[in-house]
Amino acid sequence: MSKSSQPIDDFARELSRETRDAVLSSVVTRTAGRKAKLEADYKDPDLLRRLAGKVKQHTVEHLDEYLEQAEAALTKNGAKVHFASTAESARETILEILRNKGATRMVKSKSMVTEEIHLNDFLEKQGVECVETDLGEFIIQIDGDTPSHIVQPIIHKNRRQVAESFEKHGLGAYNDDPQTITHRARKHLREKYLQSDAGMTGANFVSAESGRIVIVTNEGNARFGMAANGLHIALVGIEKVVPRDKDLGLFLNLLGRSATAQQLTVYTQFINGPRSKSQPSGPKEMHVVFLDNGRSKVLASKERDILRCIRCGACLNVCPVYRQTSGHGYRAVYGGPVGAVLSPLLAGDDFPKYADLPKASSLCGACHEVCPVNIPIPELLLRLRSRANKEGIKSAGAPPMAPFARMATSPKLWQTAMTASRAMNHLPITMMPIQPLQAWLKIRTLPKWRGGEFRKWMKERGGVNSGGRNE
Amino acid sequence: MSEARDTVMRAVRQALSDLQEKTPLPEYDSEILICAKYREGEVGGWLEFGENFAAVSGRPLTEVGELLVFLKEEGNDSGYCDPSLKERVGTVLEESGLKVHYEYEHDKVDDYTFGITRASGVIAESGTVVLNDEDTVDRLAALAPWVHVAVIENEPIFETIPEAIENLGDSSNVIWVTGPSKTADIEGILIEGVHGPGVQICLKLD
């Protein structure tokens, strides 16, 4: 491996063609769908992105107040609110809630934050069965794998691989028809729901005003998990709060379109308490666990903007590096551009372990352009790079960024470079020589440079070199 | 309050203590969230809902007769109906030979191929059916059967998403359903009917 090789590059180089193809075809479709939907529905989608960014920035800058408001509203409605400052304390809190109710069979809907605290492993060791019910997450679970995308966990698998897993795990003879696979999962998981005594979810948003927790799924799995048993536990990152119910409209409109090119996700649930008195099904008890687990450290940092993230996955889909490495290359729960910022920050003292991730970006600015909350990801990545260099972290040892940064700030140069094979010599990230790049260029999925805000920012920041050099 | 709470709140306050300038909360008119297509269309109401509901694979119906035909064609012979809809819906189906249950038995969840329950409104702009705990006779009846029929009589038709948000009301459990349950997890191929209904109907009775 070359000297400037980063762990993520090695990963990308060794990634199988099959996996890369699976990832690529999916993200390309998603990126196109997202753009078409936003532009068909809004004259100026950027207006909404910027507004949503400001609302969320305001929220995280007043997080203490909004958390207290949300807590009060939820408590008033009969939900029980808990706080956990570490992964360990969250796991213990959840276990205690389950133990108090004698619950041993839990169904889960997709939640990145439960991945973050490694909840399943822990609970299984304590004798609690945890069943993932999102189809993708269920496949991840039977495979003993980890999700490689925030929204589409099995983006790295194709249907043949899924069919093989189903066969191996006694879910029917080999059949790679997605419809058959889905129906088998429906049947299998239906039973799990009906036997369960607890349902675990994350949350997409929490309105401080009403305490309403918003959970969206397309499959209806969170809804089922909250209909088939009497105990609901929601594990929620403290940054999920938004000020008002009104703001839920803003964020829901952006989330559906950005994540899956839908106006709204199929099941959008607004929940701020246990089931009503007249309702025979669903949770008699609702618990909300607000999790810090490093978020307050991110809040203290100058990169706190990343806490605006609503986990839509759009920046992953559009990222040239993600497209070459898949999510697993990032070695953490959150991959892609958002993960490259978030993972090193959440790691706290383990920052050096992930210090190579902020380098895994071509700084093309596409992530910023698609982000529904307008997070200046390239800017945050550069800050983290310079921090890594200041701290003298070796894995962050820099391939020269200057030529690349220059290209990234000139649409002409960028496009020429990207289509000229000679450009390979100038690209600092060793992902570039990877073979499928050619195919990738052919279908012209490269982020279209619109001379957007990132470029302006670069200029204002005093020229390209300061952005690219290792300060 | 608990120690964990104090720890988290202290850490958050500490993190924000040095922040000199804070972003103000922007005020905005929720009008800007309404999608352009809808603003220009000016159709509104049930027709607009129907069009948008159909666009997300939902089936808008206005006659019990249509429902009957659909259920029979698809081979649904036994299902559940909210007893308060017995007169207007249930008996019509029964008269044509369908088996309709008015008591939802939890150990027979998988025997009901259709479930007929009340909705608390619809949203025209997005083709969304609004359900809440108070109007839904049983959460499972609106979710477990392959066909879910959400019925509205005099319930409101919200024109837009912001209007529906303003009218979330007091229920602690409001669900918006925009089409049948679906997934695109496997190779991005769209499959309907994952955990919830594979067919989502909305029946409007005058």
Ligand code: SF4
């Ligand atoms: S950083 Fe922005 S684009 Fe990326 S997942 Fe978060 S909200 Fe979506």
